[in-house]
Amino acid sequence: MDLQLSGRRALITGGTKGIGRAIVEGFAAEGAAVGFCARTAADVEATEQNLKQHGVPALGRALDVADGAAVTNWVNDVAAEFGGIDIVVANVSALAIPDEEANWQTSFAVDMMGTVRLVNAALPHLERSSAASIVTISSVSGREVDFAAGPYGTFKAAIVQYTQGLAYQLAGKGIRANTVSPGNTFFEGGVWEGIKSGNPDLYEMAVGLNPTGKMGSPEEIANAVVFIASPAASRVSGTNLVVDGALTRGVQL
Template identity: 40%
Template sequence: MDLELKGRKAILAGANASIGRRVANILAQEGCDIALCGRTESKVDAVTQELSALGVKAIGEAVDVTDAEAFPAWVASAADQLGGCDIFISFVSVNPGVDTAEAWTTVLNGDILPLVRGIQAALPALERSDAGSIVTISSTGAVEEFMGPQPYNALKAAIMNYSAALAQKYAPQGLRVNTVTPGPIYTDDGPWAYIKKNMTEFHDSILQQIPMGRMGSGEELAKAIAFIASPACRYMTGANVVIDGGMTKRVQF
């Protein structure tokens, strides 16, 4: 199936590792030009080189996404350098794992506000696209109880609500907004690799909750995200797509 991504332009925040890196590679394999940012310059440079080797235009920069001026400026600049923006995705996330005032501020500043600012900065270019697409990333911690009260779960749920409202607002213009809600996804450079090595008992307890008996791979999730973001999926907007191997038990009406 042709995802109609050849020649399209994607801006990916936090795509220098883990899931974001896999999505960048899948999009590039389909011929999509990529602008990406991340915290670590060496990682950004490595991924940019990987993507360039696939024959697409790839630009990358180390950016502090919590900087209310620098990050939106980078998004706008990336759209100019690419010659437009058809897809915007933020993979930026942080999970302190505790329920304190400081943790709420950390998640708000390190996850939610970068997403909002990034979308706002990308909107002018997205609105000019004939297949504009925003994909937001939530978590199964937002749809079922997970490890008690904590800001990460609550604010990941807020992403679904915000995305649905954006979808309604921009649907008349043909700009789509969808949420992807992953369960545990294992990548060699992601958090579950660290947890498996250093928190084995917790890792194994989560594994036991997944009916498929394994975590998803970064490539599996990336392919789903690429499809949802692509012009091949033009009629989907306002959706929340749960990809978790059956971990969540609720009926998804």
């Protein structure tokens, strides 16, 4: 299937590790130019250089998505460099799971407002695109109560609500908006690698809950994101695409 992404321009937050890095590479493999950000300058530079060595138009920026002005400047700079924006993917999460007041504040600033500010900054550019698409990354923890109930799960649920509102509000402008909700995803340096070594009982319980007997990979999540963002999914908007290997058992009606 031709996803019709060649020559398109995609922005991804949190694009140097895990799911975000896989999303960046997924768009690049389909011929899209990629702009991405992350907090660590060295990781941003290394990722950008790696992409450019493979002939991919790439532009990285070190920033914190909780800084609204920095997000807006980055979006506008990438749009100027690439001549526009077609796709934005709000991927960053603070992963602030414990039910503590500081984590509620951090989750609001990073997970929720990081998403809102990215979308608001990108909208003027998306309105000029012939294939505009917004994808937000939520989680199965936003769909049902699990060990991450609290700030993380609450704001992941809010992101789904926000995105479905966008889909309805922006449909008349030809801008699609969808959410992808990953299940447990394992990668080197990720939260589940830390849990595997630091809390093996929780790790084994989480693996055991999945009927596939394993966690997902960043590439499996990225494949879903790249498809739903692409013109090949032109009729899909307002959807929360759960990518969890049948982990969750609730029925979406």
